[in-house]
Amino acid sequence: MKRSSDLTFRLGTGLFGLVLIFIVAAICFELTRQSMLSIHKFGFNFWRSQTWDPVSGEFGALPFIWGTLYSSILALVIAAPISLGIAVFISELSPAMLKQPLVFLTELLAAIPSIVYGLWGIFVLVPVVRSFEASAPAALRALPIFSGPPFGVGMLSAGLILAIMVTPFISSVAREVLKSVPLTQREGAYALGATRFEAIRAAILYARTGIIGAVMLGFGRALGETMAVTMVIGNNPRISTSLFAPQHTMSAVIANEFTEAADPLYLAALFEIGLVLFVITLAINGCSRLLIWSMARSASGSRAAATATPAEVAA
Amino acid sequence: MKKTLTGIALACSVIVAAHAAQTMRINGGGATFPNPIYSKWFSEYNKLHPTVEINYQSQGSGFGIQQLTQQTVFFGASDGPMTDEQLKAAPGAIMHFPTVLGAVVPVYNLSGVTAELKFTGAVLADIYLGKITKWNDDAIAKLNAGVKLPATDITVVHRSDGSGTTYIWVDYLSKVSPEFKTKVGVKTAVNWPTGVGGKGNEGVSGLVSQTPGAIGYVELIYALQTKTSYGSVQNASGEFVKASVDAVTKAAAGAAANMPADFRVSITNAQGKGVYPVSSFTWLLLYQDAKDKTQAKTMVDFVKWALGDGQKYCSELGYAPLPPSVVKLELAALAKVKTS
Numbered sequence: 001m002k003r004s005s006d007l008t009f010r011l012g013t014g015l016f017g018l019v020l021i022f023i024v025a026a027i028c029f030e031l032t033r034q035s036m037l038s039i040h041k042f043g044f045n046f047w048r049s050q051t052w053d054p055v056s057g058e059f060g061a062l063p064f065i066w067g068t069l070y071s072s073i074l075a076l077v078i079a080a081p082i083s084l085g086i087a088v089f090i091s092e093l094s095p096a097m098l099k100q101p102l103v104f105l106t107e108l109l110a111a112i113p114s115i116v117y118g119l120w121g122i123f124v125l126v127p128v129v130r131s132f133e134a135s136a137p138a139a140l141r142a143l144p145i146f147s148g149p150p151f152g153v154g155m156l157s158a159g160l161i162l163a164i165m166v167t168p169f170i171s172s173v174a175r176e177v178l179k180s181v182p183l184t185q186r187e188g189a190y191a192l193g194a195t196r197f198e199a200i201r202a203a204i205l206y207a208r209t210g211i212i213g214a215v216m217l218g219f220g221r222a223l224g225e226t227m228a229v230t231m232v233i234g235n236n237p238r239i240s241t242s243l244f245a246p247q248h249t250m251s252a253v254i255a256n257e258f259t260e261a262a263d264p265l266y267l268a269a270l271f272e273i274g275l276v277l278f279v280i281t282l283a284i285n286g287c288s289r290l291l292i293w294s295m296a297r298s299a300s301g302s303r304a305a306a307t308a309t310p311a312e313v314a315a
Numbered sequence: 316m317k318k319t320l321t322g323i324a325l326a327c328s329v330i331v332a333a334h335a336a337q338t339m340r341i342n343g344g345g346a347t348f349p350n351p352i353y354s355k356w357f358s359e360y361n362k363l364h365p366t367v368e369i370n371y372q373s374q375g376s377g378f379g380i381q382q383l384t385q386q387t388v389f390f391g392a393s394d395g396p397m398t399d400e401q402l403k404a405a406p407g408a409i410m411h412f413p414t415v416l417g418a419v420v421p422v423y424n425l426s427g428v429t430a431e432l433k434f435t436g437a438v439l440a441d442i443y444l445g446k447i448t449k450w451n452d453d454a455i456a457k458l459n460a461g462v463k464l465p466a467t468d469i470t471v472v473h474r475s476d477g478s479g480t481t482y483i484w485v486d487y488l489s490k491v492s493p494e495f496k497t498k499v500g501v502k503t504a505v506n507w508p509t510g511v512g513g514k515g516n517e518g519v520s521g522l523v524s525q526t527p528g529a530i531g532y533v534e535l536i537y538a539l540q541t542k543t544s545y546g547s548v549q550n551a552s553g554e555f556v557k558a559s560v561d562a563v564t565k566a567a568a569g570a571a572a573n574m575p576a577d578f579r580v581s582i583t584n585a586q587g588k589g590v591y592p593v594s595s596f597t598w599l600l601l602y603q604d605a606k607d608k609t610q611a612k613t614m615v616d617f618v619k620w621a622l623g624d625g626q627k628y629c630s631e632l633g634y635a636p637l638p639p640s641v642v643k644l645e646l647a648a649l650a651k652v653k654t655s
Contacts, residue, residue, distance in 0.1 A: 054477075055500035122521045130526070149468060152526060153511050235475030235512030246511040252475070256514060259347075259375025260477025260503035262401060267381075 028278065035272035037265055046272060052237045054257070059269035061276050063237035067155075067247040068277070071229060072222035074159030074243075075166055080215050082163070083170035084204075087214075090171075091178040092200050103175075110168035118231030121161045126152040126232055129160070133244050148244040151234060156243040158233040162225060166218035173217055177210030178203060209292045216288035223281055226251040250277040337366045339613050344372035345379020345392030348417055348479045348534065349597045352632050353392070356625050360617055367613055376479055376503065383409065383600055389610055391600035394479020395486075395503060396579035408603040410652065411578040412618055412645055413596035415626075416635035418535040418563045419483045420545040420593070424523050425450060427465060432546040433458045433555045436491030436584065436592065439548070442469055442530060443488060444495060445509030450528060458549075465528075472522045472531035475512025477504035483595040484532045487583035535563065536633035550592040551584050562591035563635035571640035578648070594635070604653045612654040619649060 032039070038046065038059060049060020090102050130152030140146050148154075181203045189199040204211065226249075234246020235256065250273050261267045350373035357369040372378075376393035383391030384405045396411055421434055438454050441447045447454055451464040474481045482503045489496035499505050513519040516537040523531040524543075535558050538545050547557040556562050569587035570580055584592045599618065605611040622642045629636040637645075 051506070053506035054504045055502045055506065122518075122525065127525055149470070151470060151511055153522065230475065230514055231518060235514070236507070236510070248512075256476040256512075257504050258377075258477075260377040260479075262377035262380045262503075263398075264404075267377075 028275075031271055031275040031278055035268045035275050037268035038272045039268075041265065042269075046269075047276070050237075050239060052253070054261070054266050057263075057265050059266075059272075061250070061273055063239050064248055064250040064253050064273060065276065065280070066239045067233065067237075068223060068249040068251070068280075070155060070247065071158045071162055071233065071249060072219055074155065075162030075222045076215060076219055078159060078163035079167045079170060079218060083167045083214070083218070084174055084211065086167070086171040087174035087178055088200060088204070091175050092203070106168045106171055109164070110172070114165065114225060114228040115231075117161055117165055118228040121157060121228060121232040122153075125161060126157050129154075129157045144241050145243055147242045148240070150244060151246055153232050153234040154242075154244050154246045155233065155240075158229050158247075158249075159243070161228050161232055162222045165225060165228060166221050169221055170214045170218040173214035174207075174211050177207045177214060180210070181206050209295045212288070212295070213292055216285070219288075220281060220285065223277070223284070224251055226255050230255060250274075338368055339366055339610065340368045340370060341390070341610050341613060342370045342372075342388045343379075343390040343392065344374055344382050344388045345600070346376045346394045346479055346597055347373045348394050349392060349415060349634070351536075352415055352628060352634050355628050355632065356617075356621050359625070359628070360620060363620075367617070369617065375477065377477065379600065383602075389605070389607070390614060392598065393600060394595065394597050395482040396581075396598060397600065405602075407605075410601050410603050410648065411598045412601065412622075412649070413567075413578055413637060413641060414599050414618075414621060415629055415637065416563045416567050416594055416596055417479075417483070418558045418566075418591055418594045418635070419480055419487075419532050420535050420538050420558045421530060421532055421548065422520060422523050422538060422543050422545045423530040424525075424527060425465065425467070426527060428462060430459070430462045431544065431557070432462065433549070434546050435549040436487060440488040440492030440495040443471055443473070443507070443509070444492075444498060445471070467528035470526050470529040471507075471510030472519050472526070472529050473507050473510050473512055474504075474519055474532075475514050477502075478515075479503065479595075479597065480516065480532065480534050481505065483583060483593060486581055486595070487593045490581075490584045539633045548592055550590045551586050552588060552590070554589065556589060556591045558591045558593070560630060560633070560635045562589055563594045564638050566590045566592070566594035567596065567635070567641055568638035571638060571644065574641065574644055576648070578645070601652060603651060608653065608655055611652060615649055615652050615654055619646065622646065 042049065042059060046059065046061055047065070048062055049058070050062050051058045051060050052063065086106065090099060094102060130150050133150030133152065133156070136146055185203060185206055186199050189202045194202065229249055230252035233249060233252065235248050235252060236246040237248040237253070238245070240247060254270050254273055258270055261270055350371070353371050353373075357371060361368060376395060379388070379391035379393050380397055380401055382388040384401070386406065397409065402409055421439060423432065435458060438447065438458065441454065448469055449466055450469055451466045456464055482501065485495070485499060485505055486501045489499070489501050498508060511522060513522040513531070516533045519531040520533050520537065520541065520543060523529040533543070545558065547555045549555050565587060566582050566585040569585040569590055570582040574580060578596070578598065580596070582594055582596065585594070601611075601614060622637065622645055626636040
């Protein structure tokens with residue numbers, strides 16, 4: 001009796017697991033099916049071409065791929081250290097009184113709808129960014145990364161707004177990860193005479209796979225974020241290294257042009273952009289999995305990182 | 316007790332069933348631009364004819380054309396006429412019916428300039444091509460004698476989303492500038508040679524109001540509702556006309572003289588006195604020989620009402636009403652829709 005209910009339970013949950021695989025496969029299939037026209041017409045050139053001209057029916061995804069990766073990486077560069085700082089402060093250093101309010105505030109940030117971030121971006125962030133761009137010294141403006149006229153809207157604004165949006169996600173997960181570091185780790189470090197900073201460092205090192213996981217989660221969110229980005233990035237499908245230049249992202253072009261795309265090739269090209277985004281997201285998630293696995297394996301090899309570090313610290 | 320309850324339930328279901336049998340529900344979808352007046356029309360028409368419920372999803376002209384072609388909606392609506400290819404792809408003949416008129420106006424942000432600026436189509440085209448880059452360019456200065464124009468850079472703002480507004484704007488610029496026509500062309504979204512994109516009228520107007528030296532284009536209704544000031548544009552007869560409901564209706568009246576039988580006509584840069592040149596119809600799309608004849612009959616009645624009594628709601632919502640000459644042509648065309 002017990003065994004049979006065990007079996008049903010296993011089969012039942014297994015079925016739910018299969019549903020997940022089925023959904024992913026169905027999305028991939030449907031995206032491919034709908035973009036067939038564009039795949040046939042442009043082939044691999046779709047990934048390389050920089051032209052996006054609905055009038056003449058020339059479509060290429062490169063400016064959008066570039067814009068998506070650029071803005072997301074920029075956001076991570078800004079958000080990762082800040083989020084980690086927040087997580088460490090809340091979990092290790094904050095006085096008990098401050099802890100709950102801070103946790104509440106980070107969660108509040110995550111709950112704000114992205115259109116609200118977008119409006120705030122247009123009316124508050126963009127003017128600030130514009131005056132910063134306009135007042136940037138000429139020597140700085142000579143660098144390609146800071147070149148171009150000060151529009152305000154552009155890559156810098158998009159990166160900043162994305163950074164604000166992913167910070168609560170990264171810091172919440174990182175905080176949970178730090179919380180799960182066994183108390184014995186810290187006690188061990190203190191027992192060996194570590195300072196507070198050294199003990200925290202040991203805890204971070206112990207939890208590093210989880211922290212990288214948190215950052216990758218933020219990356220995934222930044223890749224797909226649409227509304228807030230499209231409102232501040234300038235929506236110009238031209239590749240530029242400049243932070244000041246208006247650019248475009250994959251999700252933004254789909255949201256912007258889908259409703260009015262009436263001819264089949266145009267529609268197929270937009271579907272293929274979706275497919276490209278899907279593939280890239282999948283690839284990045286896969287890579288981060290691999291990274292975490294390889295780190296976990298090398299860590300368990302010596303059960304080391306954690307136990308060794310306090311020892312090193314003491315030495 | 317139980318009996319009473321059953322009785323009530325039965326009565327209710329009978330009422331519901333009777334209601335459902337009489338109510339005619341018609342689904343349509345398409346352009347966002349005429350959505351405010353269509354919603355008004357459908358609710359007013361429902362008050363007059365309680366059995367007719369028209370349901371409209373404003374998800375864009377492209378959506379309307381696509382859904383109509385797949386016959387998932389009974390009628391479509393579009394800010395640009397369907398192309399020959401699109402008409403061919405549909406399973407039956409589709410007819411166009413202009414319902415109201417809209418216009419697109421240039422808005423700008425120039426601190427210190429209080430006078431209302433004048434533009435010609437050629438100057439606007441050159442600005443949007445990136446050929447005129449300073450506000451004190453001779454081409455702009457010549458049109459605005461007496462206005463002290465600053466040497467500020469022009470920041471071009473366009474729509475980032477596909478829209479009927481962009482269609483009207485580039486349709487006009489392509490008519491007045493051959494270079495714009497070959498380099499950019501006409502579509503609801505185009506490959507802009509320069510500038511930044513804002514999403515929706517509010518996105519464009521937000522960017523313009525935030526950026527010193529910016530120029531953009533928005534729907535007349537939007538400019539009127541938000542009390543944004545806008546420039547005047549030179550029409551085909553050489554007058555500088557500031558967009559108004561009147562000037563837009565005049566553009567349509569000018570076009571009535573040589574209206575094609577299918578109403579697929581662009582009225583940008585129309586001839587005539589007092590005409591605002593960046594004007595356009597918005598169309599309702601119907602199958603000429605729809606499967607469901609009762610729905611077709613109801614829609615024909617509705618369109619007749621919309622072209623007649625319905626037009627009086629235009630001005631309160633900021634749309635330009637159709638000129639009587641166009642309405643007359645449409646009523647004749649409406650008779651061709653098969654209702655039995």
